[in-house]
Every structure is written in C-alpha cells, then in structure tokens.
Amino acid sequence: MVEAWAEKRVVISPDPAALADSVAARFLSRVSKRVDEGKLAHISLTGGSMGAAVLAAAARNPRIERIDWSLVHFWWSDERFVPAADEERNEKQARSALLDAIDVPAANIHAMPAEGANADAEAAASAYAAELARYPGPDGAWPAFDVCFLGVGPDAHIASLFPDRPEILITDRSVVPVHGAPKPPPERVTMTRPVINGSKRVWMVVSGADKASALGLALAGASYASVPAAGAKGRKRTVFFVDEAAASQVPPDLIDREY
Structure with a gap:
C-alpha cells in the first residue's frame, strides 16, 4: 500500500533543544485552544528521548499555568510491559517530565497497566482497550486524539509497531x-x-542523523508494513517535526515553513 505523501508536512528546527521547545509551544497552544472552548482534550503521549524532551520543555513554559488541566486526558500509544517503578516505563518518564508538575486529576492520566498489575501483556492490552472504549470517537471504541505524539525509530517503527511484524497489520x-x-524490552x-x-x-518528533533514512522512506510513500511511520496519518494534520x-x-517541496 502506498500512502499519499502530499498530506504530510515537515517542520524543521535547527537542533534537538529548539525542536523540543517548538513542539512544546505548539502543543500548549493546541491544548489551550481546545480547553478554552470548554472541550475535553485527549492527548496520546510517546516515549523516547524526544518524547520526554518535549514534555520537559512544556513544563518550563509559563503557559502551563494558564491551562485548565482538568479538561485534558493523557494516554500512551505504547508501553513497555515492565513493573510500574521501572525507569523504562514511558509513563514514568512522562510523569517526571511534565505530569507531576501540572494540576491534572489522577483520573485523567490513563496509564497502560504495568507488569504485576495484570497477569500478562494480553490482559494488559485488553484492560487498556476497555479504558479507551470509555471515550469512543467517530472512528471506533477509542478517543479521537487531538494530538497523537509519536517517535520514529531508526527502523521506522512507531509506538511498538515494528517493521514486518503482524501487529502493524491488525485492524x-x-x-x-x-x-x-x-527492541528491548521484548514484552x-x-x-x-x-x-x-x-x-x-x-x-511525529524526530531527531538525529540516524533517523534520516527512516524519515525519507516514510515521506516517500513506502509500504507501512515495512515502514510503519509511513502509515501514520492524522485525520486533519500529519506533521513530522x-x-x-x-x-x-x-x-x-514537503518542508512547511509556515506551519
């Protein structure tokens, strides 16, 4: 399957620090606009160094004090099935970087179950599917995220959807x-x-020369079965920062100098 790359845009920052600051400012602007209208905002977070850097940059931004975080719900696109206290948990990184610094209700933080809380990864997946189903959107039993953050690996994986594996094809x-x-951990x-x-x-927030090939393939319309990042597409916007x-x-021609 070939994706239409005319719908995907690229916004370039000079270095990782500027990239994190730029994405964080856009994130806070988007959330603020949504909640100022009295609407819920559903945000799907990601892990990795840039995922944490964006959240940390948001925590440093004075604008966080002016946002009604009671209207914001946080989710994760994937999680490492390890104990809750493990430093590998995307949830733990997000809490340290941002969530512990804002006045967001505990019920609004929808963490994926950890090892020990569920018998196995299958049970954890079923539990999280049920949690998503509490906020159904127009496309199914899950929220329509206002922003879904994704990292992109050197192999072009997104979330824990890896190339040439069955999970990327499940619908x-x-x-x-x-x-x-x-990529460890295996579960x-x-x-x-x-x-x-x-x-x-x-x-999608992408940093480093080791990601250049994956980014090029994703933008060139490669098959998402082998290049998962090529298959990620928002209903309104798909942006590679x-x-x-x-x-x-x-x-x-894909570089957006105005967005």
Missing part, C-alpha cells in the same frame, strides 16, 4: 500485546494503527 483490535519485540503493549490514525493530528540532522533526505 480489528485497538490495543495488542507485543512479544519478542526487536510491550501497543495501540494499533486504526487508533493512531483516528487522531485529529499525528505529530524534525531537526536538521534528521532532515537530510526530506524533499524540499
């Missing part, structure tokens, strides 16, 4: 377990592609 479930993941839980693509906006090092293979 009849919202959340699935991942066993034997090619994971991930949202499926229909949930990610039900988001209003998919924002990247630094200069990751942008070496970006076609000039």
